[in-house]
Amino acid sequence: MKASYFGQMGYSDRSTFPPTWPTPPGYTDSKTSVQSYQDGMEECEFAEEMSFDWISFSEHHYSGRIPTGTPSVMAAAVAERCKRVTIALLGHLLPLNNPVRIAEEVALLDNITNGRVVAGFLRGTPNEDQVYSVNPAEGRGRLLEGMDLILKALTEPQPFSWEGRYYQFRTVAVWPRPVQRPLPPVIVGTRSDDTIRYAAEHRLGLGVSFLPVEQTEVITDKYRAWCEEAGWTPGPDNIVYRGSIYVAETDELAREWFEGLQKTRPGPNIPLRRTVSEAIQSARAGTDFDLRGLVAGSPEGDVVGNSLGINFLGGPDTVAKQIKEFHDRCGVGVIDLPFQQNMVDHRGVLKELEVFGKNVIPQIREF
Amino acid sequence: MAFQEKQVEADGFSIRYWEAGQGRPVVMLDRTGYRGTLLHDALAEQYRVICLELPGTGDSPANAVSKSVGDLAATIAKAADAITTERYTLIGTSFGAHVALWQAIQSPDQVEALILVSSTAIHPQEVPVGASAKDIHKLMFAHPENAEKQAPLPAEIFAKESELVGRLTSGDHDAEVEARLGDIHCPTLAVFGQEDRLVSHEAPRVYREKIPNCNIALVYDAGHCIVGDRPEALRNTVLDYAEHWETFIVGHQTGVINP
Numbered sequence: 001m002k003a004s005y006f007g008q009m010g011y012s013d014r015s016t017f018p019p020t021w022p023t024p025p026g027y028t029d030s031k032t033s034v035q036s037y038q039d040g041m042e043e044c045e046f047a048e049e050m051s052f053d054w055i056s057f058s059e060h061h062y063s064g065r066i067p068t069g070t071p072s073v074m075a076a077a078v079a080e081r082c083k084r085v086t087i088a089l090l091g092h093l094l095p096l097n098n099p100v101r102i103a104e105e106v107a108l109l110d111n112i113t114n115g116r117v118v119a120g121f122l123r124g125t126p127n128e129d130q131v132y133s134v135n136p137a138e139g140r141g142r143l144l145e146g147m148d149l150i151l152k153a154l155t156e157p158q159p160f161s162w163e164g165r166y167y168q169f170r171t172v173a174v175w176p177r178p179v180q181r182p183l184p185p186v187i188v189g190t191r192s193d194d195t196i197r198y199a200a201e202h203r204l205g206l207g208v209s210f211l212p213v214e215q216t217e218v219i220t221d222k223y224r225a226w227c228e229e230a231g232w233t234p235g236p237d238n239i240v241y242r243g244s245i246y247v248a249e250t251d252e253l254a255r256e257w258f259e260g261l262q263k264t265r266p267g268p269n270i271p272l273r274r275t276v277s278e279a280i281q282s283a284r285a286g287t288d289f290d291l292r293g294l295v296a297g298s299p300e301g302d303v304v305g306n307s308l309g310i311n312f313l314g315g316p317d318t319v320a321k322q323i324k325e326f327h328d329r330c331g332v333g334v335i336d337l338p339f340q341q342n343m344v345d346h347r348g349v350l351k352e353l354e355v356f357g358k359n360v361i362p363q364i365r366e367f
Numbered sequence: 368m369a370f371q372e373k374q375v376e377a378d379g380f381s382i383r384y385w386e387a388g389q390g391r392p393v394v395m396l397d398r399t400g401y402r403g404t405l406l407h408d409a410l411a412e413q414y415r416v417i418c419l420e421l422p423g424t425g426d427s428p429a430n431a432v433s434k435s436v437g438d439l440a441a442t443i444a445k446a447a448d449a450i451t452t453e454r455y456t457l458i459g460t461s462f463g464a465h466v467a468l469w470q471a472i473q474s475p476d477q478v479e480a481l482i483l484v485s486s487t488a489i490h491p492q493e494v495p496v497g498a499s500a501k502d503i504h505k506l507m508f509a510h511p512e513n514a515e516k517q518a519p520l521p522a523e524i525f526a527k528e529s530e531l532v533g534r535l536t537s538g539d540h541d542a543e544v545e546a547r548l549g550d551i552h553c554p555t556l557a558v559f560g561q562e563d564r565l566v567s568h569e570a571p572r573v574y575r576e577k578i579p580n581c582n583i584a585l586v587y588d589a590g591h592c593i594v595g596d597r598p599e600a601l602r603n604t605v606l607d608y609a610e611h612w613e614t615f616i617v618g619h620q621t622g623v624i625n626p
Contacts, residue, residue, distance in 0.1 A: 024575075024576075129617065129618060130616050130617055130618065133618040133620075134618050134622070135618040135619060135620060135621060135622060136617060136618065138621065138622055138623070142622070163625065164624065164625075165623055165624065165625060165626065166622050166623060166624060167624070168624050168625075273580070273613060275612070275613055275614050276613060276614050276616065276617060279611070279614035279617045280617050283617065283619075289614075291611065291612060291614060295612075
């Protein structure tokens with residue numbers, strides 16, 4: 001089994017943010033911001049030193065919690081510091097972007113890293129739909145067409161035109177071509193049946209994030225079954241799970257940290273005004289949305305979002321066992337880990353990376 | 368869309384208003400009354416639009432009665448209450464937005480949503496001393512050719528309105544209304560032209576920071592008179608917000624090229 005360090009590049013004073021999304025850019029202090037990226041890149045270098053196999057980056061917008069709106073830029077910077085690890089883009093929010101541009105970024109990164117890139121595509125969390133004014137009702141269609149277009153753009157040796165439902169390009173001819181042929185490994189981040197099936201039918205990998213093991217297992221079971229139907233068996237690198245982590249030297253120390261975290265009453269991870277959240281969810285689901293009815297029954301200023309939870313928590317042996325469960329039940333071959341939790345500063349992350357690298361990675365290598 | 372001229376009594380004023388359309392009420396406060404813009408017509412296709420002439424503006428008699436902007440807002444609230452008993456979306460433009468702010472603060476049960484267009488309440492720019500109606504008219508547009516398409520206010524109306532606005536505001540920043548922006552709890556949109564020369568560019572963020580549920584919309588290549596420079600952009604922004612309130616940030620338009 002492989003370990004991946006999720007390069008969140010979080011703004012170090014993120015605990016001061018208000019419980020809203022987007023976070024007003026006025027909260028950014030340049031000196032703190034510059035140092036935060038330096039700290040983040042140092043964490044990536046140390047992760048490589050601690051034998052992590054991948055370093056991953058995600059596209060997220062309008063907040064300092066994961067301030068990498070253009071993950072390819074971040075990946076390029078880290079790739080120049082970390083010469084061994086796989087550079088994983090997990091991933092681009094395809095409905096928001098020009099697919100040809102994403103194909104160009106993936107191909108360029110694969111060249112400057114000499115074939116160390118993994119590409120990842122997903123729809124994104126509901127808040128992300130608003131960033132570039134994409135209609136949430138069309139996100140799935142854009143994701144599916146965008147993936148088709150990117151796969152074609154990365155593999156087609158001759159210029160072609162694309163007459164899509166959402167995209168129209170009269171000439172596509174991506175330069176450079178990727179180093180990895182026919183194309184770099186691709187992970188599709190999803191929980192939805194149609195996209196899981198797409199990944200299986202196109203022999204692409206699957207990424208699942210933050211769900212408990214029993215829910216993840218339902219998804220990976222479908223994926224593996226549909227891969228078999230499509231005539232192939234996914235390998236260990238094809239199933240990636242991203243889960244939050246806090247690892248300490250002992251279970252007791254990890255519990256103490258978690259109890260302290262609970263006392264701080266952290267706000268939701270992606271806090272949206274309730275009306276906005278419901279509007280997006282309704283659009284995604286194709287159901288009616290009664291704004292005025294919702295407002296009448298909603299406390300003013302109410303925000304909703306995922307409550308903060310930790311997927312992997314404990315000392316090295318406990319965390320290794322928790323990860324093993326994902327491996328054994330879900331076939332997960334790559335575990336992608338965000339270490340920048342609330343109440344964990346840069347030094348704390350480095351300490352955890354050391355504990356994980358020395359005491360957990362040797363165990364999960366055996367899975 | 369044909370607007371009908373009517374009158375309503377409030378605080379001893381006989382206030383003219385223009386009405387068209389059906390549906391949820393939208394009350395509009397324009398400094399110079401109804402002018403039949405794209406925005407008015409588009410709103411009237413979906414809503415019952417009520418455009419009130421502020422006492423002391425347009426063709427109304429000079430207003431020496433109102434003692435403050437809040438006082439004027441109270442009069443307008445009474446007028447609106449006499450016309451509709453339903454909660455309404457309140458749209459104010461320029462000085463009308465200043466009045467609308469006070470109305471939203473003083474009459475929260477009436478105002479369902481608030482849309483401020485080029486509001487002069489917060490950080491207005493200093494107008495050159497002795498500026499004529501023609502001078503101000505030019506300042507209101509990002510492009511001279513747009514200013515030329517519309518006539519400046521007649522001198523007597525300009526003088527009357529300037530006297531009223533000057534007496535009620537002294538042309539200054541309204542610190543009192545700024546201190547009470549946190550009392551506005553309805554969904555609020557503050558729209559400004561990027562080239563507005565009558566309001567400081569610092570103003571929009573004040574609304575966003577201090578009104579609990581406020582969005583800012585900046586209209587590119589438009590001056591203070593957005594409806595003169597970019598009428599379609601103003602119409603679409605206001606219509607979208609009037610329908611969706613704060614969820615107008617969620618994309619509603621289709622991106623399908625070919626089904």
